[in-house]
Amino acid sequence: MEKILIANRGEIALRIMRTAQKMGIKTVAVYSDADREAPHVRFADEAVHIGNSPSTESYLNMDKIVEAALKTKAQGIHPGYGFLSENAVFAQLVADNGITFVGPKPHAIRVMGDKLAAKEAVKGYNIPMVPGIEESITEISVAQKISKQIGFPILIKASAGGGGKGMRVVQQLSELPDQMERAISEAEAAFGNGAVFIEKYIESPRHIEIQVLADTHGNIFHLFERECSIQRRHQKVVEEAPSAVLTPKIRDAMGKAAIKVAKACDYVGAGTVEFLLDSDKNFYFLEMNTRLQVEHPVTELITGIDLVEQQIKIARNEKLAFSQQDLSIKGHALEVRVYAEDPLDNFLPSMGNLETYKRPKGKGIRLDDGFEEGMTIPMYYDPMLAKLITYGQDRDEAIQLMIQAISEYKIKGISTTLPFGKFVCEHKAFTSGEFDTHFVKKYYTPELLHQQYAQEREIAAMVGLKLFLEHKDILKVPDRENSNWPLKRTK
Template sequence: MFTKILIANRGEIACRVMRTCQRMGIATVAVYSDADDGAVHMRMADEAVHIGPAAAAESYLVIDRIVQACKDTGAQAVHPGYGFLSENQKFAAALEEAGIAFIGPGRKAISAMGDKIESKKLASKAGVNTVPGYLGVIADADEAVKIAGEIGYPVMIKASAGGGGKGMRIARSDDEVREGFKSAMNEARSSFGDDRVFIEKYVEEPRHIEIQVLGDSHGNVIYLGERECSIQRRHQKVVEEAPSPFLDAATRAAMGEQAVALSKAVDYQSAGTVEFIVDRDRNFYFLEMNTRLQVEHPVTELITGIDLVEQMIRVANGEKLSLAQSDVKLNGWAIESRIYAEDPYRGFLPSIGRLSRCRFPDLEGVRVDTGVEEGSEITMFYDPMIAKLCAYGGDRAEAIDVMRAALDRTWIEGISHNVDFVNAVANHPRFQEGRLSTNFIAEEWPDGFEGAALGTETRHALAAVAAHLERIGRAYARTVGTEAPPELQGRDRFVVWLDEDRYEVEISAEPAAQGWAHRVSVAGAPPVMISAPWRPGQTIFSGQMDGLELALLVRRHREGWRLTLQGAEVKAFVRTPRAAELAELMPVKQPPDLSKFLLCPMPGLVVSIDVGEGDQVKAGQPLAVVEAMKMENVLRAERDGTVSVIKAKPGDSLAVDEVILEFE
């Protein structure tokens, strides 16, 4: 067995691989860029080697530096994680030439499956169902339009060397093909150094379901069930689960057998994933094969009990699989929510900055894979993932309940993040029923995410909690400067505003074994008993309401509280009846008019300015392209107008809300 492994990656996945290595007694070597100096993965390893500047193209993607780091430290093998060099056959070849083991499949499999055009041809020969499309290299936008018309709209434009949602566009018209072809090529060139794209038929109402495979160098290949990855935005997965709530045993077996057949056709040796698109009638079509460990691998590990990283290491060491297909059992249910540094309230635009708070709950059935901690910096150079929050239960309903409880107790501040959004997904009736498709987000939030919609009972509960918090806060305030303990006596009346909704509340103290207890009556709802060992300054409120567990985030906000629950954040103003009467007489401050400005919606690099000063523009017309975290974002005019001043140019690095141009 190897005694020292270098992990050619960073962040969450580097830490994940190191945990298995540590359990197996294998020493680890981290590599790090300037931006990652002092990062968690660097400190977690036994040794760390600096490999260059912040930009991945000058550090994590430089093959020679990774190979030299292995030679300098005596690492016998490299685990590439996912992304970066994980599916780069030149990297695998360079390691082989240096006598260093690559913990992944052989070069044949990487080469065959790394090119999406060639992989579809090979899959077809292996008897695997494939999506109709054009698998040749497309020369220009005119040819792309011609091909799309022959296939029939809608179509999917995809980078041949792509992955992770990069270099992918859906097009429903000739104009969208032209624009999507250009953007897909640019993203593919930036992310993979290969700008080839192809076009295939876009399957309506699709579900994205993938099969985990595992092969060794002795001809053995098995499949470890499936993962449902249909909750996506911008073609990037957000929530995954295993098994799929949609597949029956027969479809699972058919998909698994085709995945194994394809793996054997390329002599696959390691963990890998065969991705399928599945229509509403359970017809399935091959999408691609990822010749690496997937981001969402933890859900497979949770339901099978198999450590995929350990299996990859053992296969790379020449060992036979210790498992046969008959040994694979799927037990329980697992769900993964990807926690990203992005703002779902602004179209999921990436966010950068320092994590001033980053705390996940310690609950039974919860697994958190992360590579950051409080104080870590989320930069514009890499993927914006903060963590993978995984929940396990005996069945799907239990796993969802565990996920909801965990998300309600997750506290992140300092940057924008998507915790509210994935919490809204977990609480959505359609998700709970398992009625999924890759269009789920677009269909359920067609005008963008503005927070989860809370029902009447939940809003009554939040009004009661706000009154409970306010009364405890006032009790503590009366003891400031004294040694007297806070006391709760008598009865109070409050008016609670939850955003625009007004609630009259009566509250009185009740005896409690621990913490504080109140009987709270919200007008229009039955009285409730709230008890919790909470005191001012605590951000996680965890207690009971009428004997049922309740958890939410609470933060002070002027005359009240910011309450976050089930993917919704509300501002609760708690006032005495007289103060509420006076507050209603106060004028409302109007926000500034920014309609004459095009503002940069995220920190990023200006790729192009597509208009000039004096140009007349129409609503929906592209104005500029900004790249952030390897994704191109096209900024469009919201209304007709005339460009008066352009304040940015290609190559400029802009901050959030920095002015790009002005209109007359």
């Protein structure tokens, strides 16, 4: 594989290209009208325009992407994450055109892309699952009967869902009809499939996921866990590796369970098996993501394994060059997702121009981004600007380094979630490790962030006054009481 096309944009496109370049592989970028001047387009060896700005007319257009790969004679297509990365039809189309899809086979994507099909696939592997039903329903009367059997609270979930869409928590029977209708409607709008199912709602859970790698020679290994419990609207915003609460025994059990899930669908490539961990540290299989995860850098930092490099090698039918025994955890890594959103206004998107864009630098700081100063944030795509990652010898060091990196990351012209990331890193619940997926609901309000701003401004003013008083003679700043400089203009 001497040339690959990256069917994506922004920071993930650049991140894949850098590894490909390191491996001596040429890269092809695809771009929409909005991304004509984007860094990933300039970085690639070749670039092909694939359509108008809306993603439906560009990055989601399968035929144009495959056509671009054939035109440039790219032997492989890497989908990144988002867009077509978990689309079995696209993976099959790529294969049908004699191009290597850098990811799992269409069968695995299809099975794990449907939560009910995934549950059915792993049923015989003795993997703990959340109590619930294993078939889709649309009738409210059926939902009422099942809910009474399971016991409230329950969770309604879209079978083909993801990202929190088509998901509703129901605390009591009277809420069920309305929440069921909303879940079905949202699932139909988001996925074109209104099928939902019901399972027991695990209160105060932690979201733990296991990274797996599987080659075409039957080797499947896990690269330990990532903690992804800091979420808003069921979307991860802060991730770390390893988790602060897993014991070696639980880590080993979850790793083995993740490998079984991969075996259940004949998985090949890099994938992530997600689990819920309850307050008693019992874990339950949630789903499998058949792609590279946004938070993959934290795993790379604690293991020393380049996951994109492994994806490409596996796609070339190479054997994994290490064993499970060769893998170990070293240090601690933390990732904060940086979105063009206003944390003071319910995280609403913040579009505009990057008037100032200064990156933090230094040992232990990694920034995966796809923007530059002066660029406009397009309204057509996910508002994530970058992933800010820090690495330290232990968790405390990684957290403190993150706080420092956030303070050095200067972005003006738009609002970002950097202040929220700092809020999380400084909060006692996070630093103590005593948190769950309800962190935002329990601890965060815009008012608290306002208070933090006010305190920081007050401290900065006091420090500034102290420095002024200490150094005014050295700086030769005129004293208003003694200076002969006129305060008023004289005639």
